[in-house]
Amino acid sequence: xxxxxxxxxxxxxxxxxxxxxxxxxxxxxxxxxxxxxxxxxxxxxxxxxxxxxxxxxxxxxxxxxxxxxxxxxxxxxxxxxxxxxxxxxxxxxxxxxxxxxxxxxxxxxxxxxxxxxxxxxxxxxxxxxxxxxxxxxxxxxxxxxxxxxxxxxxxxxxxxxxxxxxxxxxxxxxxxxxxxxxxxxxxxxxxxxxxxxxxxxxxxxxxxxxxxxxxxxxxxxxxxxxxxxxxxxxxxxxxxxxxxxxxxxxxxxxxxxxxxxxxxxxxxxxxxxxxxxxxxxxxxxxxxxxxxxxxxxxxxxxxxxxxxxxxxxxxxxxxxxxx
Amino acid sequence: xxxxxxxxxxxxxxxxxxxxxxxxxxxxxxxxxxxxxxxxxxxxxxxxxxxxxxxxxxxxxxxxxxxxxxxxxxxxxxxxxxxxxxxxxxxxxxxxxxxxxxxxxxxxxxxxxxxxxxxxxxxxxxxxxxxxxxxxxxxxxxxxxxxxxxxxxxxxxxxxxxxxxxxxxxxxxxxxxxxxxxxxxxxxxxxxxxxxxxxxxxxxxxxxxxxxxxxxxxxxxxxxxxxxxxxxxxxxxxxxxxxxxxxxxxxxxxxxxxxxxxxxxxxxxxxxxxxxxxxxxxxxxxxxxxxxxxxxxxxxxxxxxxxxxxxxxxxxxxxxxxxxxxxxxxxxxx
Ligand SMILES: Cc1ncc(C[n+]2csc(CCOP(=O)(O)OP(=O)(O)O)c2C)c(N)n1
Ligand SMILES: [Mg+2]
Numbered sequence: 001x002x003x004x005x006x007x008x009x010x011x012x013x014x015x016x017x018x019x020x021x022x023x024x025x026x027x028x029x030x031x032x033x034x035x036x037x038x039x040x041x042x043x044x045x046x047x048x049x050x051x052x053x054x055x056x057x058x059x060x061x062x063x064x065x066x067x068x069x070x071x072x073x074x075x076x077x078x079x080x081x082x083x084x085x086x087x088x089x090x091x092x093x094x095x096x097x098x099x100x101x102x103x104x105x106x107x108x109x110x111x112x113x114x115x116x117x118x119x120x121x122x123x124x125x126x127x128x129x130x131x132x133x134x135x136x137x138x139x140x141x142x143x144x145x146x147x148x149x150x151x152x153x154x155x156x157x158x159x160x161x162x163x164x165x166x167x168x169x170x171x172x173x174x175x176x177x178x179x180x181x182x183x184x185x186x187x188x189x190x191x192x193x194x195x196x197x198x199x200x201x202x203x204x205x206x207x208x209x210x211x212x213x214x215x216x217x218x219x220x221x222x223x224x225x226x227x228x229x230x231x232x233x234x235x236x237x238x239x240x241x242x243x244x245x246x247x248x249x250x251x252x253x254x255x256x257x258x259x260x261x262x263x264x265x266x267x268x269x270x271x272x273x274x275x276x277x278x279x280x281x282x283x284x285x286x287x288x289x290x291x292x293x294x295x296x297x298x299x300x301x302x303x304x305x306x307x308x309x310x311x312x313x314x315x316x317x318x319x320x321x322x323x
Numbered sequence: 324x325x326x327x328x329x330x331x332x333x334x335x336x337x338x339x340x341x342x343x344x345x346x347x348x349x350x351x352x353x354x355x356x357x358x359x360x361x362x363x364x365x366x367x368x369x370x371x372x373x374x375x376x377x378x379x380x381x382x383x384x385x386x387x388x389x390x391x392x393x394x395x396x397x398x399x400x401x402x403x404x405x406x407x408x409x410x411x412x413x414x415x416x417x418x419x420x421x422x423x424x425x426x427x428x429x430x431x432x433x434x435x436x437x438x439x440x441x442x443x444x445x446x447x448x449x450x451x452x453x454x455x456x457x458x459x460x461x462x463x464x465x466x467x468x469x470x471x472x473x474x475x476x477x478x479x480x481x482x483x484x485x486x487x488x489x490x491x492x493x494x495x496x497x498x499x500x501x502x503x504x505x506x507x508x509x510x511x512x513x514x515x516x517x518x519x520x521x522x523x524x525x526x527x528x529x530x531x532x533x534x535x536x537x538x539x540x541x542x543x544x545x546x547x548x549x550x551x552x553x554x555x556x557x558x559x560x561x562x563x564x565x566x567x568x569x570x571x572x573x574x575x576x577x578x579x580x581x582x583x584x585x586x587x588x589x590x591x592x593x594x595x596x597x598x599x600x601x602x603x604x605x606x607x608x609x610x611x612x613x614x615x616x617x618x619x620x621x622x623x624x625x626x627x628x629x630x631x632x633x634x635x636x637x638x639x640x641x642x643x644x645x646x647x648x649x650x651x652x653x654x655x656x657x
Contacts, residue, residue, distance in 0.1 A: 031457065081457070081635030092459045092634030108461040109422070110391050143390035144422075171391055172368045179390035244375045304637040311630055 015039040016288045018063040032093035035063035037234035040262030042067040044207025054120040054133040056113035057106035059094040070098040072295040082302035111144030118150040121161035132218040134162040140171025155192040160218035163226040168233040173247040186228035201229030232256040342516040344509040347484040351491035366413030397423035404446040417450040418464045431500040432475030448502045463632035477501040478573040480544035489524030506545035529576035535565035538589040546593040553649040588619040598626040620656035
């Protein structure tokens with residue numbers, strides 16, 4: 001599927017949503033892991049998916065449901081622990097799962113989502129639908145056994161799964177160079193007999209193209225693909241981290257922020273297209289700013305969960321609890 | 324005899340200092356690593372989880388940063404322990420012990436027994452319990468009860484800086500696998516700690532944190548400051564509470580616990596673990612079996628509800644035991 005003008009504008013809108021949402025999060029009393037700098041990888045992948053396809057996220061996962069098309073207000077309310085939050089205040093920043101747009105789960109256990117996404121692919125295969133499943137995970141997560149084991153499971157049965165690694169170079173303070181025998185994570189695909197693709201994660205269009213090919217393969221029953229998007233996290237790993245021994249240089253950060261901003265790169269690509277002009281983009285940005293403001297107000301004005309409902313959502317069929 | 328009397332008097336140097344619980348963890352490891360070069364430390368992002376001092380003091384042979392591969396690096400450390408090293412494995416957040424649990428339970432805890440005593444597994448697994456801080460259910464567990472039911476492990480839950488330092492050092496010197504559960508809510512709490520590099524607290528010894536005569540309150544891990552506050556309030560009510568900290572859950576110092584209950588005749592057990600199969604449940608069973616005649620009223624457990632730790636602060640704050648709960652439980656059995 002090649003992108004029409006409306007698709008391009010939707011891709012731009014979702015990238016801006018993530019950026020502006022995250023900028024707003026920074027001003028709120030929320031402890032979180034931000035995806036600023038990684039919007040191209042996230043949205044490029046999500047745009048290749050249908051609404052009924054599945055994804056799983058990670059601890060750094062405000063962007064994944066937004067990329068998949070989720071409504072912002074319930075996400076923001078979740079970050080503030082409100083009852084109107086997407087998970088009714090039970091999940092918080094690392095768990096913004098919106099099932100209505102196919103987010104099966106967001107795992108704060110690094111590597112925990114990879115088998116779940118594989119399971120969603122297995123389920124689609126058994127149920128005979130043409131849905132596919134895409135799991136987002138980091139470079140750090142690729143060192144979990146779940147990653148290798150899941151790739152093999154998906155390969156053995158040709159499951160419709162896309163393993164999508166956002167390689168931002170670091171797992172907290174540990175660089176890929178210091179933790180991976182083979183720093184090109186995509187090459188691991190070879191060991192499982194599936195295609196492995198490296199893309200520039202700052203270039204949303206390249207990400208889309210690679211993801212789209214993987215989705216077509218998966219939908220056709222040709223099995224899984226591993227995509228490694230080389231990207232960069234602009235912010236610190238998360239708030240409140242006390243890092244006494246620096247692990248990346250200011251020059252390196254500045255270089256990426258100045259020259260490798262996925263929004264700037266995509267803007268330039270869009271403006272080079274005859275059918276898209278600056279006004280199109282400006283009006284989208286303005287709309288997203290309003291949308292995010294409304295989400296923040298909604299979140300702030302919403303109520304907290306009622307303490308009497310503490311046990312709600314524990315079981316589908318409630319069991320008897322001691323008083 | 325006369326000789327000893329005539330020996331010159333040695334002026335004692337200051338033997339203790341104010342130390343935070345966090346610094347006690349760091350110092351205990353540093354001292355043991357200096358004392359014995361077989362002690363190595365491994366974990367993820369060691370320099371972030373309080374280990375900056377260790378990274379600065381030792382080279383990569385002694386402190387090694389791990390990829391995010393808990394199951395395998397835990398197993399790697401167990402293999403190293405069987406072949407001459409004495410590793411300390413920092414599993415950071417206690418919820419991650421589940422990923423390492425296969426190696427801890429199926430290998431570390433069982434291998435000595437299954438090889439007919441041919442091998443030793445001298446290893447320490449450290450796990451920090453991060454809760455009450457809005458981290459939601461996958462980061463907030465207090466999982467020591469799960470590991471209590473695996474024979475072959477020793478389980479420690481220190482509640483003060485001094486206990487931490489003395490017990491962690493004993494754990495490193497122990498020839499069997501020891502799990503030590505640390506509590507992030509205690510990190511900044513200071514108390515007087517011995518500076519003697521051979522200061523040890525033996526594994527398996529409970530400590531009476533406050534003597535009393537009317538009721539025994541057994542306090543597990545970080546419940547202690549709250550339980551001591553409750554005991555103070557009870558004192559004003561005219562109830563004298565004895566606060567006992569088991570410090571070690573396996574092996575359990577039954578003697579001290581039973582003696583206290585024999586004196587007071589009443590028992591409340593306070594535990595931050597979930598209620599079902601909590602450490603409190605095990606202790607209650609032991610007392611019911613072995614000291615039933617001493618009890619004048621039923622044993623009370625004050626525990627965290629059997630519900631996942633919710634993210635929302637309004638919900639999270641109501642799930643853990645509070646001083647009011649402890650006082651309520653004591654009053655219920657007066
Ligand atoms: C099983 C497990 N181990 C350790 C952690 C602590 N932790 C949280 S994020 C993180 C780094 C993850 O790195 P990566 O997968 O590259 O994702 P990124 O943070 O770069 O987005 C670690 C080690 C965790 N949450 N879960
Ligand atoms: Mg990373």
